[in-house]
Amino acid sequence: MTEEKLEQLLLSVQKPGRYAGNEQGSVIKDKSKVDVRFAFCFPDTYEVGMSHLGMKILYSQFNSKDHIWCERVFAPWVDFEEVMRKNDMPLFALESHDPLYEFDIIGFTLQYELCYTNVLNMLRLGRVPLLSKDRTSLKNLVVAGGPCACNPEPIADFVDVFFLGEGEEVDLELIELYRECRDNGVSKEEFLRRAAEIEGCYVPALYDISYNEDKTIKAITPKDGAPEKVQKRIIKDLDNCFYPETFVTPFIEIIHDRAVQEVFRGCIRGCRFCQAGFIYRPVREKSAETVNRQAKCLCENTGYEEISLSSLSTSDYTQLEELLGEMLDWSDSQKVSISLPSLRVDNFSPELLEKVKKIKKSGLTFAPEAGTQRLRDVINKNVTEDEIMRTCYTAFKGGYTAVKLYFMLGLPTETDEDLVGITQLGQRIVNMFYEMPERPKGKGVNVSISVSTFVPKPFTPFQYEPQDGLSEVERKQKLLVESNTTKKVTLSWHDSKTSILEGVFARGDRRLCAVIAEAVKLGCKFDGWGELFDYDKWMQAFKNCGVDPDFYNHRARSFDEILPWSHLDYCVSDEFLQRENRLAHEAATTPNCRQKCQNCGANCFKEGVCIEKR
Amino acid sequence: MRNVRVFYAKRGRMKYVSHLDMNRYMVRLFKVAGVPAWYTEGFNQHLYLTFAQPLSLGITTDYDVIDLKITDDSYTNQTVLKALQEKAAEGIEILDVREPWMKTAELTYASYTIIYKDSDNGLLESLEKLLKGNVIPAEKKGKKNKITLLNLAEKIKSIETDREDGVLTVKVTLPAGNTETVNPMLFLQSFESAGNRRPEVVIYNRDMLFNENLERFE
Known part of the structure; x- marks a missing residue:
């Protein structure tokens, strides 16, 4: 494919900036002078992928090594895919415009389950054999990491090595092993055996899975010396861990078009539905000094006028007020605004509001997750109605007239009363606004309520729970709409069918590999995109493969069942997860990591909150 | 300041x-x-x-x-x-x-170089025919997809064509400024409406900006 031809084609599609590359901060190297070419693939559109912090970190880190050239590859939108197919053009990387099949290592980040068809479709468009066993040499090694790698079994047949946990160290170790093996003519089999010795590297081909008659797993058997359990990796010292000094700054507008500064990893809360709250343990903070320095550097190098302080729960950062104070020293004069995502209702102080107001007047979003106190206790969302009301009061007093609240539907033990509780809570917030003498004058209030469907995830206390079926979810959504008594409360909800599929993959096993391959053949892609998701095609794929999706979704698992991810160790013990599950059914809460250690298992790293003085 | x-x-x-x-x-x-x-x-x-x-x-x-x-x-x-x-x-x-040196309002014209692939050598003839007839109809899409019809031929301040090795080069000066702007992309459309195939464009380049007297905008 010549550049000239590509140029012709780019002008015929929407947003050619998605495929053109050449952005400020993108790294161009001389390919004759690098030793390993790494294609970092994000299985979604450019705008989504370019908003992802993990990719920015690893892209910069890999490229900081002279011998590695890391390039970016995104899923082409359907219009460009069609153009590519018509013109016999393989999927290419943005920096060199070289086709995917020319790369040594092809790495995917798995941020959500519904991206699996895109992974396969990208390999196919890049002319890389889909199945790991069909890639017989070390050329085109396919690796993957990210949160979905904690149960990677549904795509185990397609990927050679999965990275468990945080990638900064383990990725480079694997790249070094790759270099050594390739240069010494080591076979792929031998390379994979050696890769399995690296902590945090999971090689699915080295595990045999056998099944019981009831379709549950009988045994997971390692072979060729692979470890019984593969433990995840974490970065111990975030202050001294690599962090990019600049980002690739896209020309076209992306989803999160701003600088992003990480403040800590993990979350102390232990909300029982939240996978991130368990798989990223233990909480490790960066010092305010580091955060401030890195944030300032990023703004100066990218020219961004907004920086977001990112973490799973930024208001839990122990040095937040100090940090904001330091940042406001330079951000004002440099016309940079600071945004704080992930605020909690229980520690949102008037002082913090003062600072946030100085920073940027954007919307306020909080996540009570459930409509009644009982259900909030079940999920261990340690937030009371008083706190929610107080937070909204503070916000309204500070001039806000719109708040957004996130909830979930289909949580374990949920009753209709809990659901109606969601809209009732919305109504009480509206009532409070109009009872406030000091409310913002001349303005109405809007409480927007967004309800997503709960999907049980691996490594959470709810990993044993059944998921609501389609008709039940639809009945509950209807009930919610009917229970809403005011136009001041706007309700929105997620498509229930995508949640079904998400649930199947989240807790699925290797028998789903065939289903995903079949779905791709039938034309499924961008399943996370409502306009492209095709539920009927998916059901056809399940039928063609003789796999029953309900087996994965609508079944309660006993505590002694071998789960598809039982051989993967995220350092949260089964005992802990089972104890939390029992407490959930008693609607009993658990204190957070800073209040009292629950001995979850993460203290094996002896880092972060586990060794903080209390 | x-x-x-x-x-x-x-x-x-x-x-x-x-x-x-x-x-x-x-x-x-x-x-x-x-x-x-x-x-x-x-x-x-x-x-x-x-x-x-x-x-x-x-x-x-x-x-x-x-x-x-x-x-x-x-x-x-x-x-x-x-x-x-x-x-x-x-x-x-x-x-x-x-x-x-000049006010933005003084900007009046822009010159462009457009290079088309002309493998069957039919483009120049059709362009010449269009120019001779002094009517090159085009549709200009405005805000809210409002379509205005215009005659490109009237808008052309100057035009030169050159054909060599299957490539047609058009150098054209068109209005560009506060009062009126004509997008050179409209030429593509005219070829199509004149019954030609949509030609492959190799280069679309703006060469220079001018004031009313065709002096360089500075």
């Missing part, structure tokens, strides 16, 4: 950057380069930039112009030029920085 005009070229893959995206890119470029640009002082403070003439996606340019104000008088044109040149993305060439 003083007014500054930045002259630049936009080439290569930068042509895929639309006008709105270009605006955001330039704001970041000025920030990264540390140019003490003036910000508006209203509720929504932003760096104050004025593009003399927006450029459509897909067109490169040898000569375009942005105006802004600089708050720190100790920054010379030369300092600003150097700082911008150092940080500009590949494909953006900062040509010069100096005070504006």
Whole structure:
């Protein structure tokens, strides 16, 4: 494919900036002078992928090594895919415009389950054999990491090595092993055996899975010396861990078009539905000094006028007020605004509001997750109605007239009363606004309520729970709409069918590999995109493969069942997860990591909150 | 505080950057380069930039112009030029920085070079025929998809054509400015409506901006 031809084609599609590359901060190297070419693939559109912090970190880190050239590859939108197919053009990387099949290592980040068809479709468009066993040499090694790698079994047949946990160290170790093996003519089999010795590297081909008659797993058997359990990796010292000094700054507008500064990893809360709250343990903070320095550097190098302080729960950062104070020293004069995502209702102080107001007047979003106190206790969302009301009061007093609240539907033990509780809570917030003498004058209030469907995830206390079926979810959504008594409360909800599929993959096993391959053949892609998701095609794929999706979704698992991810160790013990599950059914809460250690298992790293003085 | 005009070229893959995206890119470029640009002082403070003439996606340019104000008088044109040149993305060439000599309102024309692939040698004939008839109908899409019909032939200030080795080069000067702007992309449309195949375009380039008297816009 010549550049000239590509140029012709780019002008015929929407947003050619998605495929053109050449952005400020993108790294161009001389390919004759690098030793390993790494294609970092994000299985979604450019705008989504370019908003992802993990990719920015690893892209910069890999490229900081002279011998590695890391390039970016995104899923082409359907219009460009069609153009590519018509013109016999393989999927290419943005920096060199070289086709995917020319790369040594092809790495995917798995941020959500519904991206699996895109992974396969990208390999196919890049002319890389889909199945790991069909890639017989070390050329085109396919690796993957990210949160979905904690149960990677549904795509185990397609990927050679999965990275468990945080990638900064383990990725480079694997790249070094790759270099050594390739240069010494080591076979792929031998390379994979050696890769399995690296902590945090999971090689699915080295595990045999056998099944019981009831379709549950009988045994997971390692072979060729692979470890019984593969433990995840974490970065111990975030202050001294690599962090990019600049980002690739896209020309076209992306989803999160701003600088992003990480403040800590993990979350102390232990909300029982939240996978991130368990798989990223233990909480490790960066010092305010580091955060401030890195944030300032990023703004100066990218020219961004907004920086977001990112973490799973930024208001839990122990040095937040100090940090904001330091940042406001330079951000004002440099016309940079600071945004704080992930605020909690229980520690949102008037002082913090003062600072946030100085920073940027954007919307306020909080996540009570459930409509009644009982259900909030079940999920261990340690937030009371008083706190929610107080937070909204503070916000309204500070001039806000719109708040957004996130909830979930289909949580374990949920009753209709809990659901109606969601809209009732919305109504009480509206009532409070109009009872406030000091409310913002001349303005109405809007409480927007967004309800997503709960999907049980691996490594959470709810990993044993059944998921609501389609008709039940639809009945509950209807009930919610009917229970809403005011136009001041706007309700929105997620498509229930995508949640079904998400649930199947989240807790699925290797028998789903065939289903995903079949779905791709039938034309499924961008399943996370409502306009492209095709539920009927998916059901056809399940039928063609003789796999029953309900087996994965609508079944309660006993505590002694071998789960598809039982051989993967995220350092949260089964005992802990089972104890939390029992407490959930008693609607009993658990204190957070800073209040009292629950001995979850993460203290094996002896880092972060586990060794903080209390 | 003083007014500054930045002259630049936009080439290569930068042509895929639309006008709105270009605006955001330039704001970041000025920030990264540390140019003490003036910000508006209203509720929504932003760096104050004025593009003399927006450029459509897909067109490169040898000569375009942005105006802004600089708050720190100790920054010379030369300092600003150097700082911008150092940080500009590949494909953006900062040509010069100096005070504006003409008002933006004086901008009247722009010249373009369009190179078509003309393998069957039919394009030139059809273009000549169109020009001779003095009617080249085109549809201009405005805001809210409002379509206005116009006769391109009337709008052409000057046109030269040249054919060599299966390539047709058209050099055309068209209105560009506050009162009227004609997008050179409209030529493609005219070929189609005249019954030709949509020709393959090799290059669409803006060569120069002019005032009413066809003097270089400076």
